[in-house]
Amino acid sequence: MxxxxxxxxxxxxxxxxxxxxxxxxxxxxxxxxxxxxxxxxxxxxxxxxxxxxxxxxxxxxxxxxxxxxxxxxxxxxxxxxxxxxxxxxxxxxxxxxxxxxxxxxxxxxxxxxxxxxxxxxxxxxxxxxxxxxxxxxxxxxxxxxxxxxxxxxxxxxxxxxxxxxxxxxxxxxxxxxxxxxxxxxxxxxxxxxxxxxxxxxxxxxxxxxxxxxxxxxxxxxxxxxxxxxxxxxxxxxxxxxxxxxxxxxxxxxxxxxxxxxxxxxxxxxxxxxxFVAPTGTLDACLDAALASASRPYFVSDTGDNPTAGGAGDVTWGLEQVLARPEFKDPAGPSVLYASLPGPDAVDTAVRAGVGATVTVTAGADVDDRHAGPLTLTGVVHAVRHGDRDAETEVVLRVGSVHVILTRLRKPYHHEHDFTNLDLDPRGADVVIVKIGYLEPELFAMAADWKMALTPGGVDQELTRLGHHRIHRPMFPFDPEMADPExxxxxxxxxxxx
Structure with a gap:
């Protein structure tokens, strides 16, 4: 040639x-x-x-x-x-x-x-x-x-x-x-x-x-x-x-x-x-976070991780967080939760403006198999327009939890993803992110962390998802399979x- x-x-x-x-x-x-x-x-x-x-x-x-x-x-x-x-x-x-x-x-x-x-x-x-x-x-x-x-x-x-x-x-x-x-x-x-x-x-x-x-x-x-x-x-x-x-x-x-x-x-x-980090149920991971002196303590809400293919709008994890009595009082442990899509909720918060108290419903528009749309009442903490993925982001403070709501789903991998919303992840007690392993900036920031095995389209418990078209035998679906050629x-x- x-x-x-x-x-x-x-x-x-x-x-x-x-x-x-x-x-x-x-x-x-x-x-x-x-x-x-x-x-x-x-x-x-x-x-x-x-x-x-x-x-x-x-x-x-x-x-x-x-x-x-x-x-x-x-x-x-x-x-x-x-x-x-x-x-x-x-x-x-x-x-x-x-x-x-x-x-x-x-x-x-x-x-x-x-x-x-x-x-x-x-x-x-x-x-x-x-x-x-x-x-x-x-x-x-x-x-x-x-x-x-x-x-x-x-x-x-x-x-x-x-x-x-x-x-x-x-x-x-x-x-x-x-x-x-x-x-x-x-x-x-x-x-x-x-x-x-x-x-x-x-x-x-x-x-x-x-x-x-x-x-x-x-x-x-x-x-x-x-x-x-x-x-x-x-x-x-x-x-x-x-x-x-x-x-x-x-x-x-x-x-x-x-x-x-x-x-x-x-x-x-x-x-x-x-697993690259200790795992457990979401409640067990939150119990460990609250008992620990390490701050900030990160918890991965893994089952709905948008950077692995999750819909991003599963409400199950946030529903469990907001139900915890420790977080009902605004003076309770400070928690950041990223994130949940809800275009109508975002519009309502934007119209009301920072400082207003609103009641909105978000999530489960795409993936409602594990929990339905979630209604929450809180104070609008921040509003930001122009994000490449989310388009518009708002932060709603519900008790001691700052919930990030987005027009479209967005991954939160960088410190500026939080600081751009007037949030301080380094000063928070607990940061809960829809993610699997922590991306480098978050990993460097976390004093400690755990992965919560939560439901969603990218469930970490692979054997319960229902694969039926992959070639079998396949490890770990067939743990006792013979050595392949x-x-x-x-x-x-x-x-x-």
């Missing part, structure tokens, strides 16, 4: 985690798609003057990333993928494509949506274009996806502090491969029959810490370009959902040995994976059947 001195590379992708156990549906606007030159602004390493920017002619097609949520509607996928393909057609001849996805998108009527999208992309770009795919480690990697890509990698940290580093690695690997003129990489794929929640596989603790340290060792070996381990996405029910390993590089023996080393390491550690499959190049 010819060696382009400055290859022409398009960037495209759609990313979301879609819980099939949530009744929510995701529409096209949720992806906030960027188009054309605006796509490059997502990536600091492609800013003007950066070496990687100058190493290729980058052409943005369409990249959209949505807050995790429910299944993507067929109409939304048709709209976004159709525009993405049209923009690729208009990009002209390409040497490479960077496919920037999450890997856990479920679309109505489709299995393996990312592989379907890449197949359609291949029809537009032709078989000779080299594709590099970057993913979240909570994505799913089918044989079809591996077949249709040439280079593939994922995050090596959970929480995902290396997200941008991973994307840069995928882009750099692509440029270096194109410039080298080397044959298509060899791809060794091993599906691993384990499906665990992200909160059980955090790289902050063992065994995931050592497992992912081994990824870097394999990637550094002679004959290997990159190595990756996917935990998979536990809150969707599709045949592709499971852990997986892929190692790519020029030497078949090296990539095969590296992939099998990582797969055997994952399987051997399956019984050692544990963890043989690396050498997947044919993308331009071969």
């Amino acid at each position: 010819s060696v382009p001195s400055r290859p022409v590379i398009a960037i495209a992708g759609l990313g979301i985690e879609s819980s099939t156990f949530s009744p929510a549906r995701t529409e096209a606007p949720a992806f906030h798609p960027l188009r054309g030159a605006d796509v490059l602004t997502r990536y600091p390493f492609l800013a003007p003057g950066q070496p990687l920017r100058d190493a290729a002619d980058w052409r943005g097609a369409l990249v959209g990333k949505a807050l995790p949520g429910g299944t993507v509607t067929a109409a939304a996928f048709a709209e976004l993928s159709g525009e993405l393909l049209d923009r690729l057609r208009a990009s002209g001849p390409l040497d490479g494509l960077w496919f920037d996805i999450h890997g856990a998108m479920t679309v109505e009527g489709l299995d393996d949506a990312e592989a379907v999208l890449l197949a359609r992309i291949r029809e537009v770009t032709g078989p000779d274009v080299i594709v590099s795919t970057s993913m979240d480690l909570h994505g799913n990697v089918s044989r079809d996806l591996v077949h249709r890509t040439d280079l593939i990698t994922c995050y090596r940290m959970a929480p995902h502090e290396d997200a941008m580093e991973t994307k840069e690695r995928a882009a750099r690997n692509l440029v270096e491969h194109l410039v080298s003129g080397a044959p298509r990489p060899v791809k060794a794929w091993v599906p691993v029959p384990v499906l665990l929640a992200g909160e059980q596989t955090s790289t902050r603790i063992e065994p995931a810490r050592s497992l992912y340290a081994a990824v870097a060792e394999v990637a550094a070996a002679d004959g290997v370009t990159d190595a990756a381990v996917w935990v998979g996405y536990a809150w969707a029910d599709e045949p592709r959902n499971r852990a997986a390993v892929v190692v790519t590089g020029p030497e078949p023996d090296a990539v095969r040995a590296g992939a099998e080393r990582l797969a055997h390491g994952f399987w051997a550690a399956r019984h050692d994976f544990a 963890l043989r690396a499959r050498i997947v044919p190049p993308s331009n071969q059947p």
Whole structure:
């Protein structure tokens, strides 16, 4: 093949985690798609003057990333993928494509949506274009996806502090491969029959810490370009959902040995994976928080975590909090609760203004399986407009609990998410957040924390969700299953059947 001195590379992708156990549906606007030159602004390493920017002619097609949520509607996928393909057609001849996805998108009527999208992309770009795919480690990697890509990698940290580093690695690997003129990489794929929640596989603790340290060792070996381990996405029910390993590089023996080393390491550690924090019922976690001298004490309301795909509007947790006698008095222990969507409640509070006492009803508009809409009376503490996710936020003080209500669901991961609402999370007694493992800023802020095993579309108790389409046997659904054959499959190049 010819060696382009400055290859022409398009960037495209759609990313979301879609819980099939949530009744929510995701529409096209949720992806906030960027188009054309605006796509490059997502990536600091492609800013003007950066070496990687100058190493290729980058052409943005369409990249959209949505807050995790429910299944993507067929109409939304048709709209976004159709525009993405049209923009690729208009990009002209390409040497490479960077496919920037999450890997856990479920679309109505489709299995393996990312592989379907890449197949359609291949029809537009032709078989000779080299594709590099970057993913979240909570994505799913089918044989079809591996077949249709040439280079593939994922995050090596959970929480995902290396997200941008991973994307840069995928882009750099692509440029270096194109410039080298080397044959298509060899791809060794091993599906691993384990499906665990992200909160059980955090790289902050063992065994995931050592497992992912081994990824870097394999990637550094002679004959290997990159190595990756996917935990998979536990809150969707599709045949592709499971852990997986892929190692790519020029030497078949090296990539095969590296992939099998990582797969055997994952399987051997399956019984050692544990939640990244102590767990319990919500009441037990609140009891522990109130008994502790550690402040602020964080409690994760895990079952409705919007950044894992929960609807975000389950009222069950907040209902339990407000029922606690300790929090009835405004002089009681100070509690921050984030958050609950309620557009009508937000409108009422905005009209009344800060300082007014209002009675509003919020929540359970999407997911009412565990509790109904919640009516609460409190004082409007703060109002804020213009948030990218929530649009409008209000804080209602009910007893000693400051409840954040939003027009649209929003994750609360940063200190400024609270301070922008005139709340002081460092000075609170208890901070309750709809989240799984604490994101880095919250983790650094918490004097102590626990994970409450609460109901919702991303319930941490996986075996009670009702998976019936995943490949069985699968750990932990079949805890006594026999050892699987963890043989690396050498997947044919993308331009071969």
